[in-house]
Amino acid sequence: xxxxxxxxxxxxxxxxxxxxxxxxxxxxxxxxxxxxxxxxxxxxxxxxxxxxxxxxxxxxxxxxxxxxxxxxxxxxxxxxxxxxxx
Numbered sequence: 001x002x003x004x005x006x007x008x009x010x011x012x013x014x015x016x017x018x019x020x021x022x023x024x025x026x027x028x029x030x031x032x033x034x035x036x037x038x039x040x041x042x043x044x045x046x047x048x049x050x051x052x053x054x055x056x057x058x059x060x061x062x063x064x065x066x067x068x069x070x071x072x073x074x075x076x077x078x079x080x081x082x083x084x085x086x
Contacts, residue, residue, distance in 0.1 A: 001029035
């Protein structure tokens with residue numbers, strides 16, 4: 001089992017400027033929805049953005065500590081356009 005704080009730390013280790021929201025979808029610590037906002041996503045397509053995040057949590061996913069990860073990725077500009085807050 002991986003805590004939401006550990007998921008956040010893994011992502012921030014690879015994407016230092018990231019603002020990260022982690023939601024445990026089942027309460028079991030293995031199915032998460034993650035929202036990541038980073039300027040490092042600028043100029044990258046959605047697939048590339050998701051690959052960056054998956055790269056950050058790859059070890060936890062390969063050991064099956066995380067079974068499912070739903071991603072939402074944004075640049076600061078696209079996040080601002082949503083009108084949501086972190």
